Amino acid sequence: xxxxxxxxxxxxxxxxxxxxxxxxxxxxxxxxxxxxxxxxxxxxxxxxxxxxxxxxxxxxxxxxxxxxxxxxxxxxxxxxxxxxxxxxxxxxxxxxxxxxxxxxxxxxxxxxxxxxxxxxxxxxxxxxxxxxxxxxxxxxxxxxxxxxxxxxxxxxxxxxxxxxxxxxxxxxxxxxxxxxxxxxxxxxxxxxxxxxxxxxxxxxxxxxxxxxxxxxxxxxxxxxxxxxxxxxxxxxxxxxxxxxxxxxxxx
Amino acid sequence: xxxxxxxxxxxxxxxxxxxxxxxxxxxxxxxxxxxxxxxxxxxxxxxxxxxxxxxxxxxxxxxxxxxxxxxxxxxxxxxxxxxxxxxxxxxxxxxxxxxxxxxxxxxxxxxxxxxxxxxxxxxxxxxxxxxxxxxxxxxxxxxxxxxxxxxxxxxxxxxxxxxxxxxxxxxxxxxxxxxxxxxxxxxxxxxxxxxxxxxxxxxxxxxxxxxxxxxxxxxxxxxxxxxxxxxxxxxxxxxxxxxxxxxxxxxxxxxxxxxxxxxx
Numbered sequence: 001x002x003x004x005x006x007x008x009x010x011x012x013x014x015x016x017x018x019x020x021x022x023x024x025x026x027x028x029x030x031x032x033x034x035x036x037x038x039x040x041x042x043x044x045x046x047x048x049x050x051x052x053x054x055x056x057x058x059x060x061x062x063x064x065x066x067x068x069x070x071x072x073x074x075x076x077x078x079x080x081x082x083x084x085x086x087x088x089x090x091x092x093x094x095x096x097x098x099x100x101x102x103x104x105x106x107x108x109x110x111x112x113x114x115x116x117x118x119x120x121x122x123x124x125x126x127x128x129x130x131x132x133x134x135x136x137x138x139x140x141x142x143x144x145x146x147x148x149x150x151x152x153x154x155x156x157x158x159x160x161x162x163x164x165x166x167x168x169x170x171x172x173x174x175x176x177x178x179x180x181x182x183x184x185x186x187x188x189x190x191x192x193x194x195x196x197x198x199x200x201x202x203x204x205x206x207x208x209x210x211x212x213x214x215x216x217x218x219x220x221x222x223x224x225x226x227x228x229x230x231x232x233x234x235x236x237x238x239x240x241x242x243x244x245x246x247x248x249x250x251x
Numbered sequence: 252x253x254x255x256x257x258x259x260x261x262x263x264x265x266x267x268x269x270x271x272x273x274x275x276x277x278x279x280x281x282x283x284x285x286x287x288x289x290x291x292x293x294x295x296x297x298x299x300x301x302x303x304x305x306x307x308x309x310x311x312x313x314x315x316x317x318x319x320x321x322x323x324x325x326x327x328x329x330x331x332x333x334x335x336x337x338x339x340x341x342x343x344x345x346x347x348x349x350x351x352x353x354x355x356x357x358x359x360x361x362x363x364x365x366x367x368x369x370x371x372x373x374x375x376x377x378x379x380x381x382x383x384x385x386x387x388x389x390x391x392x393x394x395x396x397x398x399x400x401x402x403x404x405x406x407x408x409x410x411x412x413x414x415x416x417x418x419x420x421x422x423x424x425x426x427x428x429x430x431x432x433x434x435x436x437x438x439x440x441x442x443x444x445x446x447x448x449x450x451x452x453x454x455x456x457x458x459x460x461x462x463x464x465x466x467x468x469x470x471x472x473x474x475x476x477x478x479x480x481x482x483x484x485x486x487x488x489x490x491x492x493x494x495x496x497x498x499x500x501x502x503x504x505x506x507x508x509x510x511x512x513x514x515x
Contacts, residue, residue, distance in 0.1 A: 061414055088420025098415035102433050111429060112419035157415075164419060 010073040012037045012168045012199040013058055018067035020053055027053045029223040031067070035168070035216075040200040042210035042231065045220035046246055051203045054220070055172050058201065059090045072167060088116050091161030091169040095176050097153040099145040105132070105156055106141040109163045117164060124163075131159040135189045151182030155189055168199035175206060207251060211235055219243045293484040300476065300488050307465065308472035309492050315454045315468060316496075318386040320447055323393030330398035332427070335405060345398065352395035357388075357453045364388040365460040381466040385457050393450050400442045404435035444504040448497050469493060 013035040020028035027050045035041045043051045056062040058069060060076055060083060069076040074086060100108050109128035113119045119127070132138045135155040145153055154174055161169060171190065175183045187209050194200060194213045204210060210217050210231050217231040219240075227240045235251070238244045254262070333345035352360065364384055368377065377383035408431050416426035436443070455470035462471050469489045476485035 059418055061418060084417075084420045084422050086420075087418055090418070092415075092418035094411060094415060096409075096411050098409075098411040100412065100415070100430055100434075102437060112416075112421060115425060115429065116420040160419070 010037070011035065011070070012039070012072060013201060014070040015054070015058070016068045016070075018054070018057060018069065019065045020050070020057060020062060021065045027223055028057070028064075031223075031225060033218065033225065035199060035201050037072075037168075037199055038197050039215045040194045040198075040202065040213050041216045041218060042214040043201065043203045043218045043220060044205065044207070044210060044246075045226075049220040050223040051220045052172055055170050055201060055203050058170060059087050059092060061092075084116070088112070088164055089167045091158075091164060091166035093154070093157050093161055093169065093171045093174045095173040097145075097150070097157045097177070099153055099157055099160070101145050103144075104141070105137070105143050105145070105148075108145070108156065109141075109160050112160075113163055127163050127165070128159070131162045132156075134162065134192070135159045136185070149182060150178045151185045154178065154186045158186075158189055158193075162193075168201070169193070171200065171202040171204065173203050173205065175204070205250065207235060207247075219246065221246065290483045291487045293480075293482055296476075296480050296482055296484045297488065299480075300485055304469075304472060304488060304492060308467055308469045308489070309495070311466060311468040312451065312454055312492075313496065314382065315385040315389065315457060316447070316451045318382060319389035319393055319454065320450050322386050322390030323397055323446075323450070324443075326390060326394035327397030327401055328432070330394060331401035331405060334398065334402050349395045349398050352392050353399075357392045358456050358459060360392055361388050361456050361459050381457070381460070381462060384460060385454065389450060389453060389457075392453065393446060396449075397443065397446055400439050400446065401435065404439035405431055407438050408434045440507055441504055444500060448500060451493065451496050451500075 011034045013033070015031055015033040018028050018031040018033075019026070031050075031054055033054065043054065045051045053062055057064045058071065058076065060069075064077055067077070071086060071090060075081060076083075076086060100111070103111065106125065106128055109131065110121070110124040113124035113127060114121060117124075129138065129141070132141055135158055137152060137155055137159070140148065140152065140156070145156070148156065154177075158174075174190070175186050178186065183206070187206060190200070190202070190209070191213055202209070202214070214231040216228065217234045218228040219226050219234060219238075219242075221242050227234055227238060227243045234243065235247065238247055330345045330348060333341040334349070336342055336345075361384075364377075364387065368375075377387060379386065412430055412434065413426055416430040417423070421429065454468060457468060458471040458474065462468070467475065469492050473486045473489035477483065
Protein backbone atom coordinates (compact mmCIF):
# COMPACT_ATOMS: atom_id res chain seq x y z
CA UNK A 1 0.00 0.00 0.00
CA UNK A 2 1.45 3.35 -1.02
CA UNK A 3 2.16 6.01 1.55
CA UNK A 4 0.35 9.28 0.99
CA UNK A 5 2.69 12.19 1.54
CA UNK A 6 1.10 15.39 2.80
CA UNK A 7 2.42 18.83 3.55
CA UNK A 8 1.39 19.36 7.17
CA UNK A 9 2.06 23.09 7.07
CA UNK A 10 -0.67 24.27 4.70
CA UNK A 11 -4.36 23.45 5.24
CA UNK A 12 -5.55 20.99 2.59
CA UNK A 13 -8.79 22.93 2.19
CA UNK A 14 -9.30 26.48 3.38
CA UNK A 15 -12.65 28.17 2.72
CA UNK A 16 -13.03 31.82 3.61
CA UNK A 17 -16.29 33.79 3.81
CA UNK A 18 -17.94 31.72 1.05
CA UNK A 19 -21.29 32.87 -0.33
CA UNK A 20 -23.28 31.08 -3.00
CA UNK A 21 -26.52 32.12 -4.64
CA UNK A 22 -28.67 30.07 -7.02
CA UNK A 23 -30.54 32.96 -8.62
CA UNK A 24 -32.29 34.76 -5.77
CA UNK A 25 -31.82 31.84 -3.42
CA UNK A 26 -28.86 32.13 -1.05
CA UNK A 27 -27.55 28.65 -0.34
CA UNK A 28 -24.28 29.47 1.47
CA UNK A 29 -24.19 32.45 3.81
CA UNK A 30 -20.58 33.14 4.67
CA UNK A 31 -18.87 29.82 5.30
CA UNK A 32 -15.46 29.57 6.97
CA UNK A 33 -14.23 26.04 6.88
CA UNK A 34 -10.96 24.21 6.76
CA UNK A 35 -9.51 20.72 6.56
CA UNK A 36 -5.94 20.05 7.66
CA UNK A 37 -3.71 17.70 5.72
CA UNK A 38 -4.33 14.09 6.78
CA UNK A 39 -7.60 14.98 8.47
CA UNK A 40 -11.04 13.46 7.88
CA UNK A 41 -13.78 16.08 8.21
CA UNK A 42 -17.40 15.02 8.00
CA UNK A 43 -20.18 17.48 7.13
CA UNK A 44 -23.69 16.65 8.26
CA UNK A 45 -26.98 18.50 8.15
CA UNK A 46 -30.54 18.37 6.83
CA UNK A 47 -31.12 18.33 3.07
CA UNK A 48 -30.99 21.81 1.61
CA UNK A 49 -28.53 22.96 4.27
CA UNK A 50 -25.88 23.68 1.62
CA UNK A 51 -23.43 20.93 2.57
CA UNK A 52 -23.19 19.42 -0.92
CA UNK A 53 -22.90 22.88 -2.46
CA UNK A 54 -20.01 23.66 -0.12
CA UNK A 55 -18.24 20.47 -1.18
CA UNK A 56 -18.87 21.11 -4.87
CA UNK A 57 -17.45 24.62 -4.54
CA UNK A 58 -14.12 23.19 -3.39
CA UNK A 59 -13.29 21.90 -6.90
CA UNK A 60 -15.52 24.55 -8.49
CA UNK A 61 -18.12 22.21 -9.92
CA UNK A 62 -20.26 24.99 -8.46
CA UNK A 63 -19.04 28.52 -9.07
CA UNK A 64 -18.86 30.44 -5.75
CA UNK A 65 -20.63 33.81 -5.77
CA UNK A 66 -18.07 35.37 -3.42
CA UNK A 67 -15.41 34.34 -0.97
CA UNK A 68 -12.11 32.53 -1.34
CA UNK A 69 -11.16 28.87 -1.42
CA UNK A 70 -7.61 27.53 -1.18
CA UNK A 71 -6.56 23.94 -1.79
CA UNK A 72 -3.06 23.22 -0.50
CA UNK A 73 -2.32 26.92 -0.62
CA UNK A 74 -3.45 27.36 -4.25
CA UNK A 75 -6.39 29.69 -4.69
CA UNK A 76 -9.17 27.71 -6.42
CA UNK A 77 -11.29 30.83 -6.81
CA UNK A 78 -8.57 32.68 -8.74
CA UNK A 79 -10.03 33.16 -12.25
CA UNK A 80 -6.60 32.45 -13.79
CA UNK A 81 -5.94 29.22 -11.90
CA UNK A 82 -5.31 26.05 -13.94
CA UNK A 83 -8.51 24.42 -12.78
CA UNK A 84 -8.05 21.16 -14.71
CA UNK A 85 -4.62 20.56 -13.20
CA UNK A 86 -5.95 21.40 -9.76
CA UNK A 87 -8.94 19.09 -10.16
CA UNK A 88 -6.70 16.19 -11.16
CA UNK A 89 -5.23 16.40 -7.63
CA UNK A 90 -8.66 16.43 -5.95
CA UNK A 91 -10.46 13.09 -6.05
CA UNK A 92 -14.24 13.30 -6.08
CA UNK A 93 -16.84 10.63 -5.37
CA UNK A 94 -20.49 11.30 -6.22
CA UNK A 95 -23.74 10.13 -4.71
CA UNK A 96 -24.78 8.65 -8.08
CA UNK A 97 -21.32 7.08 -8.75
CA UNK A 98 -21.19 8.60 -12.27
CA UNK A 99 -19.09 5.81 -13.72
CA UNK A 100 -18.76 6.04 -17.50
CA UNK A 101 -21.26 3.41 -18.70
CA UNK A 102 -19.76 3.02 -22.19
CA UNK A 103 -16.34 2.03 -20.80
CA UNK A 104 -15.19 -1.08 -18.97
CA UNK A 105 -14.08 -0.82 -15.35
CA UNK A 106 -10.44 -0.79 -16.49
CA UNK A 107 -11.06 1.99 -19.04
CA UNK A 108 -12.97 3.98 -16.43
CA UNK A 109 -9.85 3.89 -14.28
CA UNK A 110 -7.28 4.56 -17.00
CA UNK A 111 -8.89 7.15 -19.30
CA UNK A 112 -8.10 10.20 -17.17
CA UNK A 113 -4.69 8.82 -16.21
CA UNK A 114 -3.61 8.61 -19.84
CA UNK A 115 -5.41 11.71 -21.16
CA UNK A 116 -4.90 14.08 -18.21
CA UNK A 117 -1.86 12.77 -16.32
CA UNK A 118 -0.23 11.59 -19.59
CA UNK A 119 0.77 8.29 -18.05
CA UNK A 120 1.67 5.46 -20.38
CA UNK A 121 -1.02 2.85 -20.95
CA UNK A 122 0.94 0.17 -19.09
CA UNK A 123 1.63 2.42 -16.12
CA UNK A 124 -2.05 3.45 -15.98
CA UNK A 125 -3.16 -0.19 -16.04
CA UNK A 126 -0.73 -1.00 -13.25
CA UNK A 127 -2.03 1.86 -11.08
CA UNK A 128 -5.63 0.87 -11.86
CA UNK A 129 -5.05 -2.76 -10.89
CA UNK A 130 -3.49 -1.70 -7.60
CA UNK A 131 -6.50 0.46 -6.78
CA UNK A 132 -9.00 -2.20 -7.82
CA UNK A 133 -7.28 -4.56 -5.37
CA UNK A 134 -7.46 -1.84 -2.77
CA UNK A 135 -11.27 -1.65 -3.03
CA UNK A 136 -11.57 -5.43 -3.22
CA UNK A 137 -12.67 -5.65 -6.86
CA UNK A 138 -9.52 -6.89 -8.57
CA UNK A 139 -11.51 -9.48 -10.52
CA UNK A 140 -13.94 -7.05 -12.21
CA UNK A 141 -11.67 -5.06 -14.51
CA UNK A 142 -13.36 -6.29 -17.71
CA UNK A 143 -16.93 -5.67 -16.53
CA UNK A 144 -19.19 -2.82 -17.60
CA UNK A 145 -20.62 -0.64 -14.82
CA UNK A 146 -24.18 -1.79 -15.56
CA UNK A 147 -23.22 -5.33 -14.56
CA UNK A 148 -22.11 -4.28 -11.08
CA UNK A 149 -24.16 -3.67 -7.94
CA UNK A 150 -24.45 -0.14 -6.58
CA UNK A 151 -21.94 -0.88 -3.84
CA UNK A 152 -19.44 -2.26 -6.37
CA UNK A 153 -19.99 0.73 -8.66
CA UNK A 154 -19.26 3.14 -5.82
CA UNK A 155 -16.09 1.26 -4.88
CA UNK A 156 -15.01 1.40 -8.55
CA UNK A 157 -15.74 5.13 -8.49
CA UNK A 158 -13.47 5.48 -5.44
CA UNK A 159 -10.77 3.45 -7.22
CA UNK A 160 -11.16 5.70 -10.28
CA UNK A 161 -10.59 8.80 -8.16
CA UNK A 162 -7.63 7.17 -6.36
CA UNK A 163 -6.02 6.22 -9.67
CA UNK A 164 -5.29 9.90 -10.28
CA UNK A 165 -3.13 9.75 -7.12
CA UNK A 166 -4.99 12.67 -5.54
CA UNK A 167 -3.76 14.63 -2.53
CA UNK A 168 -7.23 14.80 -1.06
CA UNK A 169 -10.66 13.26 -1.60
CA UNK A 170 -14.15 14.79 -1.63
CA UNK A 171 -17.09 12.48 -0.91
CA UNK A 172 -20.58 13.77 -1.72
CA UNK A 173 -23.03 11.52 0.15
CA UNK A 174 -21.25 8.40 -1.15
CA UNK A 175 -23.63 5.90 0.44
CA UNK A 176 -26.97 7.71 0.10
CA UNK A 177 -27.96 5.99 -3.17
CA UNK A 178 -27.07 2.49 -1.93
CA UNK A 179 -29.22 -0.32 -0.60
CA UNK A 180 -28.64 -0.59 3.16
CA UNK A 181 -26.83 -3.93 2.95
CA UNK A 182 -24.28 -2.48 0.49
CA UNK A 183 -23.34 0.57 2.56
CA UNK A 184 -20.90 -1.34 4.78
CA UNK A 185 -18.51 -2.33 1.97
CA UNK A 186 -18.16 1.25 0.79
CA UNK A 187 -17.66 2.59 4.29
CA UNK A 188 -14.98 -0.06 4.91
CA UNK A 189 -13.04 1.16 1.87
CA UNK A 190 -13.33 4.75 3.12
CA UNK A 191 -12.15 3.71 6.61
CA UNK A 192 -9.09 2.00 5.13
CA UNK A 193 -8.37 5.13 3.14
CA UNK A 194 -8.64 7.30 6.26
CA UNK A 195 -6.35 5.02 8.23
CA UNK A 196 -3.75 5.35 5.45
CA UNK A 197 -3.72 9.06 6.11
CA UNK A 198 -5.76 10.35 3.16
CA UNK A 199 -7.19 13.85 3.58
CA UNK A 200 -10.96 13.55 3.26
CA UNK A 201 -13.98 15.83 3.23
CA UNK A 202 -17.10 13.71 3.57
CA UNK A 203 -20.68 14.94 3.25
CA UNK A 204 -22.67 12.12 4.80
CA UNK A 205 -25.64 10.92 6.76
CA UNK A 206 -23.64 8.07 8.29
CA UNK A 207 -23.27 9.22 11.90
CA UNK A 208 -21.47 6.02 12.88
CA UNK A 209 -18.77 6.67 10.27
CA UNK A 210 -18.47 10.31 11.35
CA UNK A 211 -18.02 9.29 14.97
CA UNK A 212 -15.59 6.45 14.29
CA UNK A 213 -13.44 7.88 11.52
CA UNK A 214 -13.89 11.65 11.57
CA UNK A 215 -11.34 13.96 13.15
CA UNK A 216 -13.77 16.84 12.98
CA UNK A 217 -17.52 17.13 12.51
CA UNK A 218 -19.34 20.08 10.99
CA UNK A 219 -23.08 20.56 11.33
CA UNK A 220 -24.66 22.83 8.73
CA UNK A 221 -28.17 24.22 8.55
CA UNK A 222 -29.68 26.97 6.42
CA UNK A 223 -26.42 27.81 4.64
CA UNK A 224 -24.32 28.39 7.76
CA UNK A 225 -22.09 26.23 9.97
CA UNK A 226 -24.08 25.91 13.16
CA UNK A 227 -21.68 23.82 15.21
CA UNK A 228 -18.39 22.02 14.75
CA UNK A 229 -15.88 20.11 16.80
CA UNK A 230 -14.86 16.66 17.90
CA UNK A 231 -17.39 14.17 16.46
CA UNK A 232 -18.01 12.39 19.74
CA UNK A 233 -18.60 15.74 21.46
CA UNK A 234 -20.93 17.14 18.81
CA UNK A 235 -22.91 13.93 18.42
CA UNK A 236 -23.03 13.10 22.13
CA UNK A 237 -23.46 16.55 23.59
CA UNK A 238 -24.70 19.02 20.97
CA UNK A 239 -24.66 22.60 22.20
CA UNK A 240 -26.93 24.22 19.67
CA UNK A 241 -30.71 23.83 19.59
CA UNK A 242 -30.76 23.14 15.82
CA UNK A 243 -28.08 20.47 16.16
CA UNK A 244 -30.05 18.82 18.95
CA UNK A 245 -33.22 18.91 16.86
CA UNK A 246 -31.49 17.36 13.83
CA UNK A 247 -29.68 14.66 15.78
CA UNK A 248 -32.82 13.66 17.68
CA UNK A 249 -34.40 12.87 14.30
CA UNK A 250 -31.53 10.90 12.75
CA UNK A 251 -29.93 9.05 15.65
CA UNK B 252 -75.51 -11.58 -24.15
CA UNK B 253 -72.97 -11.05 -21.39
CA UNK B 254 -69.32 -11.65 -22.37
CA UNK B 255 -66.24 -11.58 -20.20
CA UNK B 256 -63.58 -9.02 -21.21
CA UNK B 257 -61.45 -11.88 -22.50
CA UNK B 258 -64.23 -13.24 -24.72
CA UNK B 259 -65.03 -9.75 -25.96
CA UNK B 260 -61.39 -9.09 -27.01
CA UNK B 261 -61.33 -12.50 -28.74
CA UNK B 262 -64.43 -11.70 -30.78
CA UNK B 263 -63.10 -8.24 -31.62
CA UNK B 264 -59.80 -9.71 -32.80
CA UNK B 265 -61.70 -12.25 -34.96
CA UNK B 266 -63.65 -9.45 -36.63
CA UNK B 267 -60.42 -7.55 -37.38
CA UNK B 268 -58.84 -10.60 -39.05
CA UNK B 269 -62.05 -11.18 -41.03
CA UNK B 270 -62.01 -7.63 -42.41
CA UNK B 271 -58.36 -7.97 -43.44
CA UNK B 272 -58.95 -11.26 -45.26
CA UNK B 273 -61.98 -9.87 -47.13
CA UNK B 274 -59.91 -6.81 -48.12
CA UNK B 275 -57.09 -8.95 -49.53
CA UNK B 276 -59.47 -11.18 -51.46
CA UNK B 277 -61.29 -8.18 -52.91
CA UNK B 278 -58.02 -6.63 -54.10
CA UNK B 279 -56.76 -9.94 -55.51
CA UNK B 280 -59.92 -10.52 -57.56
CA UNK B 281 -60.43 -7.00 -58.86
CA UNK B 282 -56.81 -6.41 -59.91
CA UNK B 283 -55.84 -6.98 -63.53
CA UNK B 284 -52.98 -9.38 -62.91
CA UNK B 285 -51.85 -10.01 -66.47
CA UNK B 286 -51.48 -6.30 -67.26
CA UNK B 287 -49.83 -5.79 -63.89
CA UNK B 288 -47.22 -8.43 -64.65
CA UNK B 289 -46.75 -7.04 -68.16
CA UNK B 290 -46.30 -3.47 -66.84
CA UNK B 291 -44.38 -4.00 -63.58
CA UNK B 292 -42.59 -7.31 -63.89
CA UNK B 293 -41.95 -7.71 -67.57
CA UNK B 294 -39.77 -10.76 -68.19
CA UNK B 295 -38.44 -9.33 -71.45
CA UNK B 296 -37.30 -6.02 -70.00
CA UNK B 297 -36.03 -7.16 -66.60
CA UNK B 298 -32.88 -8.98 -67.85
CA UNK B 299 -31.98 -5.94 -69.97
CA UNK B 300 -31.54 -3.86 -66.77
CA UNK B 301 -28.75 -6.07 -65.47
CA UNK B 302 -25.99 -5.64 -64.63
CA UNK B 303 -26.05 -1.84 -65.04
CA UNK B 304 -28.71 -1.38 -62.37
CA UNK B 305 -26.26 -2.75 -59.82
CA UNK B 306 -22.84 -1.86 -61.23
CA UNK B 307 -23.70 1.77 -61.98
CA UNK B 308 -27.05 2.84 -60.51
CA UNK B 309 -27.01 1.11 -57.12
CA UNK B 310 -23.28 1.77 -56.76
CA UNK B 311 -23.75 5.51 -57.35
CA UNK B 312 -26.71 5.75 -54.97
CA UNK B 313 -24.58 4.11 -52.27
CA UNK B 314 -21.63 6.37 -53.06
CA UNK B 315 -23.65 9.62 -53.05
CA UNK B 316 -25.49 8.69 -49.88
CA UNK B 317 -22.48 7.61 -47.87
CA UNK B 318 -20.41 10.66 -48.84
CA UNK B 319 -23.30 13.03 -48.05
CA UNK B 320 -23.97 11.22 -44.77
CA UNK B 321 -20.32 11.38 -43.68
CA UNK B 322 -20.13 15.07 -44.54
CA UNK B 323 -23.49 15.74 -42.88
CA UNK B 324 -22.56 13.82 -39.73
CA UNK B 325 -19.35 15.78 -39.16
CA UNK B 326 -21.02 19.10 -39.91
CA UNK B 327 -24.04 18.10 -37.81
CA UNK B 328 -21.82 17.35 -34.82
CA UNK B 329 -20.09 20.72 -35.19
CA UNK B 330 -23.46 22.48 -35.46
CA UNK B 331 -24.79 20.62 -32.40
CA UNK B 332 -21.76 21.63 -30.32
CA UNK B 333 -22.13 25.22 -31.56
CA UNK B 334 -25.81 25.15 -30.59
CA UNK B 335 -24.86 24.08 -27.04
CA UNK B 336 -21.96 26.51 -26.81
CA UNK B 337 -21.85 29.33 -24.28
CA UNK B 338 -20.65 31.61 -27.09
CA UNK B 339 -23.65 33.56 -28.40
CA UNK B 340 -22.62 33.99 -32.06
CA UNK B 341 -21.97 30.23 -32.38
CA UNK B 342 -25.50 29.51 -31.19
CA UNK B 343 -27.00 32.05 -33.58
CA UNK B 344 -25.09 30.76 -36.59
CA UNK B 345 -26.06 27.17 -35.80
CA UNK B 346 -29.73 28.03 -35.23
CA UNK B 347 -29.94 30.02 -38.46
CA UNK B 348 -28.28 27.25 -40.46
CA UNK B 349 -30.51 24.54 -39.04
CA UNK B 350 -33.72 26.52 -39.51
CA UNK B 351 -32.80 27.39 -43.11
CA UNK B 352 -31.79 23.94 -44.34
CA UNK B 353 -34.57 22.16 -42.48
CA UNK B 354 -37.13 24.55 -43.87
CA UNK B 355 -36.07 24.50 -47.53
CA UNK B 356 -36.86 21.49 -49.78
CA UNK B 357 -33.79 19.43 -50.64
CA UNK B 358 -34.70 19.76 -54.34
CA UNK B 359 -34.27 23.53 -54.14
CA UNK B 360 -30.95 23.17 -52.34
CA UNK B 361 -29.72 20.97 -55.20
CA UNK B 362 -30.84 23.46 -57.84
CA UNK B 363 -29.40 26.33 -55.83
CA UNK B 364 -26.05 24.63 -55.57
CA UNK B 365 -25.81 23.54 -59.13
CA UNK B 366 -26.94 26.78 -60.76
CA UNK B 367 -26.27 29.25 -57.94
CA UNK B 368 -22.65 28.48 -57.08
CA UNK B 369 -21.17 29.19 -60.54
CA UNK B 370 -23.00 32.55 -60.49
CA UNK B 371 -21.76 33.41 -56.99
CA UNK B 372 -18.19 32.29 -57.58
CA UNK B 373 -17.51 32.65 -61.32
CA UNK B 374 -14.88 30.29 -62.65
CA UNK B 375 -14.83 28.09 -59.55
CA UNK B 376 -16.43 24.67 -59.29
CA UNK B 377 -16.85 22.25 -56.42
CA UNK B 378 -14.22 19.51 -56.64
CA UNK B 379 -15.42 16.03 -57.42
CA UNK B 380 -17.98 16.85 -60.11
CA UNK B 381 -21.40 15.33 -59.49
CA UNK B 382 -20.17 13.57 -56.36
CA UNK B 383 -18.94 16.88 -54.94
CA UNK B 384 -22.27 18.61 -55.54
CA UNK B 385 -24.28 15.76 -54.04
CA UNK B 386 -21.99 15.44 -51.03
CA UNK B 387 -22.24 19.12 -50.17
CA UNK B 388 -25.89 19.80 -51.11
CA UNK B 389 -27.33 16.65 -49.59
CA UNK B 390 -24.83 16.83 -46.72
CA UNK B 391 -25.99 20.34 -45.77
CA UNK B 392 -29.61 19.21 -45.61
CA UNK B 393 -28.66 16.09 -43.65
CA UNK B 394 -26.46 18.12 -41.28
CA UNK B 395 -29.38 20.37 -40.36
CA UNK B 396 -31.52 17.41 -39.32
CA UNK B 397 -28.67 15.50 -37.68
CA UNK B 398 -27.55 18.56 -35.69
CA UNK B 399 -30.89 18.60 -33.87
CA UNK B 400 -30.73 14.85 -33.25
CA UNK B 401 -27.15 15.01 -31.96
CA UNK B 402 -27.97 18.00 -29.73
CA UNK B 403 -30.86 16.07 -28.19
CA UNK B 404 -28.55 13.08 -27.66
CA UNK B 405 -25.89 15.17 -25.94
CA UNK B 406 -28.50 16.70 -23.67
CA UNK B 407 -29.85 13.25 -22.84
CA UNK B 408 -26.50 12.21 -21.29
CA UNK B 409 -26.80 12.75 -17.52
CA UNK B 410 -25.09 15.89 -16.21
CA UNK B 411 -23.11 13.79 -13.74
CA UNK B 412 -21.05 12.33 -16.60
CA UNK B 413 -19.63 15.73 -17.52
CA UNK B 414 -19.09 16.53 -13.82
CA UNK B 415 -17.27 13.25 -13.19
CA UNK B 416 -15.03 13.81 -16.21
CA UNK B 417 -14.27 17.41 -15.22
CA UNK B 418 -13.58 16.38 -11.61
CA UNK B 419 -10.90 14.02 -12.98
CA UNK B 420 -9.20 17.01 -14.56
CA UNK B 421 -10.42 16.60 -18.16
CA UNK B 422 -10.94 19.81 -20.12
CA UNK B 423 -14.44 20.58 -21.34
CA UNK B 424 -13.70 19.47 -24.90
CA UNK B 425 -11.84 16.33 -23.80
CA UNK B 426 -14.81 15.36 -21.60
CA UNK B 427 -17.18 16.13 -24.47
CA UNK B 428 -15.38 13.93 -27.00
CA UNK B 429 -14.26 11.07 -24.74
CA UNK B 430 -17.24 10.78 -22.41
CA UNK B 431 -20.38 12.63 -23.49
CA UNK B 432 -20.45 12.34 -27.31
CA UNK B 433 -19.85 8.53 -27.40
CA UNK B 434 -22.78 8.05 -25.04
CA UNK B 435 -24.90 10.50 -27.02
CA UNK B 436 -24.30 8.57 -30.24
CA UNK B 437 -25.37 5.36 -28.58
CA UNK B 438 -28.64 7.04 -27.60
CA UNK B 439 -29.30 8.51 -31.06
CA UNK B 440 -28.32 5.51 -33.18
CA UNK B 441 -31.93 4.74 -34.21
CA UNK B 442 -32.92 8.30 -35.25
CA UNK B 443 -29.54 8.71 -36.96
CA UNK B 444 -30.21 5.61 -39.05
CA UNK B 445 -33.60 6.95 -40.02
CA UNK B 446 -31.67 9.98 -41.21
CA UNK B 447 -29.45 7.73 -43.33
CA UNK B 448 -32.51 6.05 -44.83
CA UNK B 449 -34.05 9.44 -45.64
CA UNK B 450 -30.78 10.58 -47.23
CA UNK B 451 -30.68 7.40 -49.33
CA UNK B 452 -34.05 8.35 -50.77
CA UNK B 453 -33.24 12.06 -51.06
CA UNK B 454 -30.17 11.20 -53.12
CA UNK B 455 -32.68 10.54 -55.94
CA UNK B 456 -33.15 14.33 -56.24
CA UNK B 457 -29.75 14.61 -57.88
CA UNK B 458 -31.45 13.98 -61.27
CA UNK B 459 -32.34 17.72 -61.40
CA UNK B 460 -28.72 18.65 -62.10
CA UNK B 461 -28.64 16.35 -65.13
CA UNK B 462 -26.46 13.28 -64.93
CA UNK B 463 -24.16 11.58 -67.40
CA UNK B 464 -24.73 7.88 -67.90
CA UNK B 465 -21.76 7.02 -65.69
CA UNK B 466 -23.05 9.27 -62.87
CA UNK B 467 -26.58 7.89 -63.07
CA UNK B 468 -28.02 6.66 -59.78
CA UNK B 469 -31.07 4.45 -59.16
CA UNK B 470 -33.90 6.93 -59.74
CA UNK B 471 -32.23 8.54 -62.75
CA UNK B 472 -31.57 5.07 -64.13
CA UNK B 473 -35.22 4.15 -63.61
CA UNK B 474 -36.44 7.30 -65.39
CA UNK B 475 -34.15 6.73 -68.38
CA UNK B 476 -35.33 3.17 -68.86
CA UNK B 477 -38.93 4.12 -68.19
CA UNK B 478 -38.89 6.35 -71.24
CA UNK B 479 -36.84 3.89 -73.26
CA UNK B 480 -39.15 0.89 -72.75
CA UNK B 481 -42.40 2.79 -72.01
CA UNK B 482 -42.96 0.27 -69.25
CA UNK B 483 -42.95 0.53 -65.45
CA UNK B 484 -40.74 -2.53 -64.88
CA UNK B 485 -37.49 -0.47 -64.52
CA UNK B 486 -39.07 1.69 -61.80
CA UNK B 487 -40.27 -1.40 -59.99
CA UNK B 488 -36.77 -2.88 -60.12
CA UNK B 489 -35.35 0.43 -58.84
CA UNK B 490 -37.82 0.43 -55.94
CA UNK B 491 -36.69 -3.04 -54.95
CA UNK B 492 -33.05 -1.92 -55.19
CA UNK B 493 -33.70 0.83 -52.65
CA UNK B 494 -35.05 -1.82 -50.31
CA UNK B 495 -31.79 -3.75 -50.74
CA UNK B 496 -30.11 -0.77 -49.04
CA UNK B 497 -32.68 0.23 -46.46
CA UNK B 498 -33.87 -3.11 -45.08
CA UNK B 499 -30.40 -4.40 -44.04
CA UNK B 500 -29.80 -0.98 -42.49
CA UNK B 501 -32.79 -1.45 -40.19
CA UNK B 502 -31.58 -4.92 -39.27
CA UNK B 503 -28.08 -3.68 -38.43
CA UNK B 504 -29.53 -0.99 -36.18
CA UNK B 505 -31.70 -3.47 -34.33
CA UNK B 506 -28.58 -5.55 -33.66
CA UNK B 507 -26.61 -2.55 -32.45
CA UNK B 508 -29.46 -1.49 -30.18
CA UNK B 509 -29.55 -4.95 -28.66
CA UNK B 510 -25.81 -4.82 -28.02
CA UNK B 511 -26.03 -1.35 -26.49
CA UNK B 512 -28.83 -2.57 -24.22
CA UNK B 513 -26.56 -5.31 -22.95
CA UNK B 514 -23.80 -2.87 -22.06
CA UNK B 515 -26.18 -0.46 -20.33
